[in-house]
Amino acid sequence: MRIGLIGGTGREGTGLALRWKRAGHDVFLGSRDAARGQARAKELGVQGGSNEQACDADVVLLAVPYGAHAKTLTGLRDALSGRVLIDITVPLAPSKVQSVNLPSGQSAALEAQALLPETTVVAALHHVSSAHLADLEHTPDCDVLVCSNDKPARALVADLMNDLGLRGLEAGRLKNAIALESLTPVLIFMNKKYGTTTGLRVTGIE
Ligand SMILES: NC(=O)c1ccc[n+]([C@@H]2O[C@H](COP(=O)([O-])OP(=O)(O)OC[C@H]3O[C@@H](n4cnc5c(N)ncnc54)[C@H](OP(=O)(O)O)[C@@H]3O)[C@@H](O)[C@H]2O)c1
Numbered sequence: 771m772r773i774g775l776i777g778g779t780g781r782e783g784t785g786l787a788l789r790w791k792r793a794g795h796d797v798f799l800g801s802r803d804a805a806r807g808q809a810r811a812k813e814l815g816v817q818g819g820s821n822e823q824a825c826d827a828d829v830v831l832l833a834v835p836y837g838a839h840a841k842t843l844t845g846l847r848d849a850l851s852g853r854v855l856i857d858i859t860v861p862l863a864p865s866k867v868q869s870v871n872l873p874s875g876q877s878a879a880l881e882a883q884a885l886l887p888e889t890t891v892v893a894a895l896h897h898v899s900s901a902h903l904a905d906l907e908h909t910p911d912c913d914v915l916v917c918s919n920d921k922p923a924r925a926l927v928a929d930l931m932n933d934l935g936l937r938g939l940e941a942g943r944l945k946n947a948i949a950l951e952s953l954t955p956v957l958i959f960m961n962k963k964y965g966t967t968t969g970l971r972v973t974g975i976e
Contacts, residue, residue, distance in 0.1 A: 772796045773930075774824030776842065777834035779810040782858060782895075785903025786831065786934070787814050792906065793933035800824025825849035829930065831856040832882070837864075839878055843885050851888040854923045856930075857947075858895040860954040868959040870952045879917075879947035892918035892927045893947035896954050897970045898936065912969030915941035915950055939972060 773790055775783045778799035787797045791814070799818035801807030811818025824830060825846055830853050834842050839859050843850070859878035863871040875881035879893035894916040902910040914931040916938055918924040924940050931938025941950065957968045 771829060771930075772798065772827040774798045774800055774827030774830045776800045776821045776824050776830060776832045776846065777838075778818070778824065778831075779806055780833055781900035782833040782903065783810075784814065785900055785905075786833070787811075787816050788906055789903060789934045790930075791816050795933065798824050798827060821846060822849050825853060827853070829854045829856060829926070831858065833858055835859075836861040836873070836878055840881065840885060843882055847886055847888075850886055854890045854892060854920075854926065855882065855886070856892050856894055856927055857882045858893075860896050860951050862955065862958075866955075868955050868962065870955050872948070872952070877945075877947040877951050879944055879951070883919075883944055890918065890920045890923045891944060892916060892920070892923050893944060893950060894927055894931065894938070896950050897957055899967045899969075902967060902969075903934070909935055910969055911971065913937045913939050913972050915939055915946075915970070915972070917941045917944055917946040917950065919944045939975065 773795050779801045790797050797816040799811040800821035804820040807818035857879045861873040861878045883891040898912050914936045916928045928938030960968050
């Protein structure tokens with residue numbers, strides 16, 4: 771499958787690109803600067819270029835900071851029309867990352883869906899550390915809860931989480947992204963409190 775990463779040059783993009791490449795996917799790393807995208811992609815052994823080019827994929831993933839979320843999506847609205855978009859954004863307040871920060875649209879993923887009505891938005895990957903993703907020797911002890919209003923897209927993205935070496939679990943409609951995004955500041959607090967990198971596990975599902 772061809773997977774395009776918008777903002778793929780960053781921390782999350784690195785591990786996602788390496789892991790999906792290892793699983794046999796055709797990964798394209800996007801950047802605001804096509805030359806930077808190409809250079810970073812070359813280092814990781816995948817293809818790269820602009821964010822617009824990254825949208826030409828079976829599944830597109832958005833990996834930019836929340837401060838750039840709306841502007842990035844608005845600029846790529848046409849390129850993302852008809853696509854499945856995985857939104858991993860956590861709307862952290864920069865100076866208060868250990869406290870829940872509800873954005874005006876209640877969640878970044880709901881805001882994305884409102885901005886892009888012709889795109890199928892799927893929210894996922896809010897609780898997986900980029901450091902763990904980038905360490906291919908490490909199997910992250912973490913489930914990935916996946917929500918979307920589109921059932922086939924939700925199932926597809928849950929399968930793609932399995933290809934990362936994680937366990938993808940379907941977790942309902944896109945509105946549930948409010949809960950998923952809100953849990954990340956809780957985990958960030960616990961990381962500091964207990965001096966570790968936490969993960970999330972759901973019990974009772976074989
Ligand atoms: N880091 C984690 O552990 C983690 C875990 C779960 C979820 N997330 C979420 O994943 C997303 C990406 O996190 P990250 O840590 O990978 O971010 P990051 O490394 O800080 O940034 C990712 C990429 O975003 C692009 N970018 C930066 N500022 C931008 C701007 N003003 N406008 C447009 N593009 C901009 C940059 O790409 P170019 O300069 O090449 O365009 C950058 O390489 C965030 O929304 C975060 O909440 C992160």
